[in-house]
Amino acid sequence: xxxxxxxVLYMILVFGGLGLFSYIYRRSAAKKSLPSYFPTHPERxxxxxxxxxxxxxxxxxxxxxxxVRRAMADVHRVLRIREDKxxxxxxxxxxxxxxxxxxxxLAAEKELEAEIMEVVAEANTFVEGWGQVIFPxxxxxxANEKMRGLYETSEETRQALELxxxxxxxxxxxxSLTLAPPPTPTPQxxxxxxxxxxxxxxxxxxxxxxxxxxxxxxxKRK
Numbered sequence: 001x002x003x004x005x006x007x008v009l010y011m012i013l014v015f016g017g018l019g020l021f022s023y024i025y026r027r028s029a030a031k032k033s034l035p036s037y038f039p040t041h042p043e044r045x046x047x048x049x050x051x052x053x054x055x056x057x058x059x060x061x062x063x064x065x066x067x068v069r070r071a072m073a074d075v076h077r078v079l080r081i082r083e084d085k086x087x088x089x090x091x092x093x094x095x096x097x098x099x100x101x102x103x104x105x106l107a108a109e110k111e112l113e114a115e116i117m118e119v120v121a122e123a124n125t126f127v128e129g130w131g132q133v134i135f136p137x138x139x140x141x142x143a144n145e146k147m148r149g150l151y152e153t154s155e156e157t158r159q160a161l162e163l164x165x166x167x168x169x170x171x172x173x174x175x176s177l178t179l180a181p182p183p184t185p186t187p188q189x190x191x192x193x194x195x196x197x198x199x200x201x202x203x204x205x206x207x208x209x210x211x212x213x214x215x216x217x218x219x220k221r222k
Contacts, residue, residue: 035100035101035104036104036107036108037104037105037107037108038077038108041073041115042073043066043069043070043072043073044070044073044115046066046069046070047063047066047067047069047070047122050062050063050066051063060126063126064126067119067122067123067126067134068134068137068138068141070119071119071123071134071135071137071138072138072141072142074112074115074116074119074135074138075135075138075139075142076142077108077112078112078116081105081108081109081112084105085105085109088101088102088105089102116135119131119134119135120132120134120135
């Protein structure tokens with residue numbers, strides 16, 4: 001009888017220990033916070049700091065500018081999530097990434113929705129209805145900054161080309177070379193043996209075809 005109870009007790013202890021370990025591990029994993037997809041939000045922190053400033057209080061123009069910058073940062077995050085979500089979902093289906101990264105992206109998406117609603121509410125506190133146009137305005141400002149960056153890059157490229165090749169270039173047009181003026185033609189002295197014309201000594205010369213000019217026919221030997 002004792003020989004039968006020993007293996008049974010051994011199996012109970014083994015499976016009981018594994019079950020207890022699995023339970024504790026799942027609880028600790030559930031309590032563990034997900035890694036943040038966007039670590040910090042400096043634009044939001046700057047706006048909140050200016051809003052809480054009381055001695056002296058920040059001006060409305062400065063607060064509006066900080067709020068627009070916050071909206072621009074949110075637009076950047078929306079674009080990044082739209083770009084990363086399909087690729088991350090494909091990697092998740094292939095097993096290349098874990099569930100923690102996917103859950104982090106979903107959590108960041110929910111946080112961003114709440115952030116957008118907060119920005120809209122803050123904009124309406126300054127001007128009624130501004131919350132409806134603050135994100136289109138932020139989108140236009142982002143496009144303008146991109147165009148300015150391209151212009152500055154093209155200006156640097158133009159200067160590098162001028163230094164490297166010694167050419168003059170213009171923005172929006174092809175490079176133009178500085179050409180020297182054409183040389184002035186040098187007058188030539190009439191040849192003595194021009195075809196069918198008088199030579200330099202005033203006598204008539206036969207043409208290359210062998211015919212005698214009319215002036216030679218009219219001359220008689222004395």
